[in-house]
Amino acid sequence: xxxxxxxxxxxxxxxxxxxxxxxxxxxxxxxxxxxxxxxxxxxxxxxxxxxxxxxxxxxxxxxxxxxxxxxxxxxxxxxxxxxxxxxxxxxxxxxxxxxxxxxxxxxxxxxxxxxxxxxxxxxxxxxxxxxxxxxxxxxxxxxxxxxxxxxxxxxxxxxxxxxxxxxxxxxxxxxxxxxxxxxxxxx
Numbered sequence: 001x002x003x004x005x006x007x008x009x010x011x012x013x014x015x016x017x018x019x020x021x022x023x024x025x026x027x028x029x030x031x032x033x034x035x036x037x038x039x040x041x042x043x044x045x046x047x048x049x050x051x052x053x054x055x056x057x058x059x060x061x062x063x064x065x066x067x068x069x070x071x072x073x074x075x076x077x078x079x080x081x082x083x084x085x086x087x088x089x090x091x092x093x094x095x096x097x098x099x100x101x102x103x104x105x106x107x108x109x110x111x112x113x114x115x116x117x118x119x120x121x122x123x124x125x126x127x128x129x130x131x132x133x134x135x136x137x138x139x140x141x142x143x144x145x146x147x148x149x150x151x152x153x154x155x156x157x158x159x160x161x162x163x164x165x166x167x168x169x170x171x172x173x174x175x176x177x178x179x180x181x182x183x184x185x186x187x
Contacts, residue, residue, distance in 0.1 A: 005045050005145040007152045013055060014040070017062045017087070024069040031158035035131055036061045038153045042127035042141060043120075053120050056095050059084060060103035060124055074169045074176060075183025080104050108132075109186040134159065 014036060022029045039061045047053045063084035067076030070083060081104045088095050099117040103124040106113045113121045126139035134155070135146040163173070170176020 005041065005141075005148055006049055007041055007149060009037075009152060011037070011040065011058055013058050014062055017059060020087075021066055021069065028069070028161050031156040031161050032065065034153040034156055035065075035158045038131045038149050039064075039124070039127045041149050041153075042130050043123040045141070045145070046123035046126055046139075047119065053123075055093070056099055056103065056120060057124060059088070059093065059095060060100055060107075061127075063087075064104045064107050064124075064128065068165055068169075072169060073183075074166065074179040077105055077108075077184050106186055108184045111187060 014033075018029075018033060018036065025032055040057055043057045043061070044050075044054065047057070063080050065076060065080060066083055067073055067079030071079040073079055081101045084100055084104055085097055087093075088097060088100060096117070099120055102113075102115075102117050102121045106121050107124050107128040109125050113125055115121075129137045130139055130141055130146060135141075135143065135150070138146065166176035166180055167173050168176075170179045
């Protein structure tokens with residue numbers, strides 16, 4: 001079964017909000033940017049591409065892993081949430097702070113999220129799992145749709161970057177893997 005998926009190759013809010021952190025990411029920036037675009041595309045598909053959710057989804061994904069670079073920390077969810085909430089307040093974006101925090105906080109939840117802002121948080125959770133697994137976990141998305149999104153936004157070594165940062169910040173792959181699991185995986 002082929003599933004068409006709308007793909008936006010340019011998102012001004014994403015570009016503006018990510019640009020503030022490009023200097024911290026250095027060579028990792030293009031890979032993270034494409035990860036953000038892939039995840040947004042998947043999440044928006046799950047939300048029926050409803051424009052009502054677009055700014056929140058875009059912002060959540062700009063910030064969802066940003067603590068890896070801003071705080072150089074493997075338990076990066078809380079630093080990422082704090083930065084997103086601070087920027088939301090400082091720049092007056094007017095996004096629902098609980099929905100924004102939830103979309104970041106629960107994006108690595110193993111089981112479906114149930115609770116406030118469930119539709120958007122669950123869409124973000126499924127989208128990140130699709131991309132984190134390189135499409136092995138499809139969450140109802142067709143292989144062709146994933147292939148189309150990956151063609152539009154190539155990986156550029158994003159997963160290798162995550163492994164490198166795990167080793168660098170954790171001291172070794174083993175201890176870093178334990179820190180990542182304890183710090184970001186939610187049940």
